[in-house]
Each structure stands twice: as C-alpha cells, then as structure tokens.
Amino acid sequence: MxxxxxxxxxxxxxxxxxxxxxxxxxxxxxxxxxxxxxxxKDIMQEDEVSTPARRIYFPVMLMYMDNSATNKYYDEFVLRMTEFMSAITTPSAIELCVSISREVMDRNYYKALINCKKLMKFETERLNGST
Structure with missing residues (x-):
C-alpha cells in the first residue's frame, strides 16, 4: 500500500x-x-534533546533515518532507556518503555518513535504537575 x-x-x-x-x-x-x-515537525535537532524522554527519542530517530549506522545509536538508546526506566514507577510509562524497546529490537523504528512521542507527552504532563 x-x-x-x-x-x-x-x-x-x-x-x-x-x-x-x-x-x-x-x-x-x-x-x-x-x-x-x-x-x-518530527525531526529533533541535537540541541532540542533536553529531557530524559527526548534522550530516548533522539537515538531512535537516528536509527530510523540512518539504517546503516543503527549499532552506533543503539548503545545510546539502551543507556537512556535504562536510566529512564530506573527512575519511573508509573505502570503506563513502564509499559510504553517496554513497547519502545520491543519495537527497537524488532527494527520497527517508526512505531518506536510514535511511542516515544507518547512518552514525551507523559513526561511533559509529569513535569507540569498533571496526572
């Protein structure tokens, strides 16, 4: 299609x-x-990588845009995802992180980016005091 x-x-x-x-x-x-x-609107510049969720989005975006260098960005993704998951306890956010990780492992980078945007929304709501 x-x-x-x-x-x-x-x-x-x-x-x-x-x-x-x-x-x-x-x-x-x-x-x-x-x-x-x-x-x-979905392209993040390096100077915009200013929060933990954005630090996850950025290497996934680079893996998606540059298939020939995924290994180069994968280690950064794993580091940032590990940091993020060690700091959160909200089940829905943990579920998103697991989903993102699964999509990255399956090389479904675009789907991972969609879930990263949801994770960034979660992060923004938390930083602004919303639940």
Whole structure:
C-alpha cells in the first residue's frame, strides 16, 4: 500500500536521509515502496534533546533515518532507556518503555518513535504537575 503525503508550502521532510523541501504550493507525494520518512515537525535537532524522554527519542530517530549506522545509536538508546526506566514507577510509562524497546529490537523504528512521542507527552504532563 502506498503512502500519501500532503505537504504544506515550504515544508521539509527527510526520505532515506535526503532532505526534501516542498515548493511554494501545497503538494502531494505518493511513496510506493518502503522508505524511512520523517516530516520536519518530527525531526529533533541535537540541541532540542533536553529531557530524559527526548534522550530516548533522539537515538531512535537516528536509527530510523540512518539504517546503516543503527549499532552506533543503539548503545545510546539502551543507556537512556535504562536510566529512564530506573527512575519511573508509573505502570503506563513502564509499559510504553517496554513497547519502545520491543519495537527497537524488532527494527520497527517508526512505531518506536510514535511511542516515544507518547512518552514525551507523559513526561511533559509529569513535569507540569498533571496526572
């Protein structure tokens, strides 16, 4: 099944490591084969890695974007996930961490990124005092 992407004017995305920018008008891309694709809003810059959950997201994102160097980023992921899991006790967060780890082990990096975003939301709620 093809992936259909609607791009806003000037929106950027990364496809298999190549940065692609849309022109001045809205455009639609259809990707017919498997590719590593991240929209600009999902790309985290190194200077944005400022919380424990973001320290998990970042190496997973790099594994997804650079399949040839996954081993390079895997050790960082394991370290950051271990640190995070040793500091939390909330069952739903632990379940998310286990799910992320399982997806990374299965090389389902995009699914892991989706769960990392949920983990970042959990972290933000905790830091802001919400439950």
């Amino acid at each position: 093809a992936l259909k992407l609607s791009l806003k004017p000037d929106e950027k995305l990364v496809i298999n490591g190549a940065v692609v920018a849309n022109g001045e008008r809205r455009a639609t891309l259809i990707v017919h084969n498997k590719a590593s694709i991240l929209r600009e």
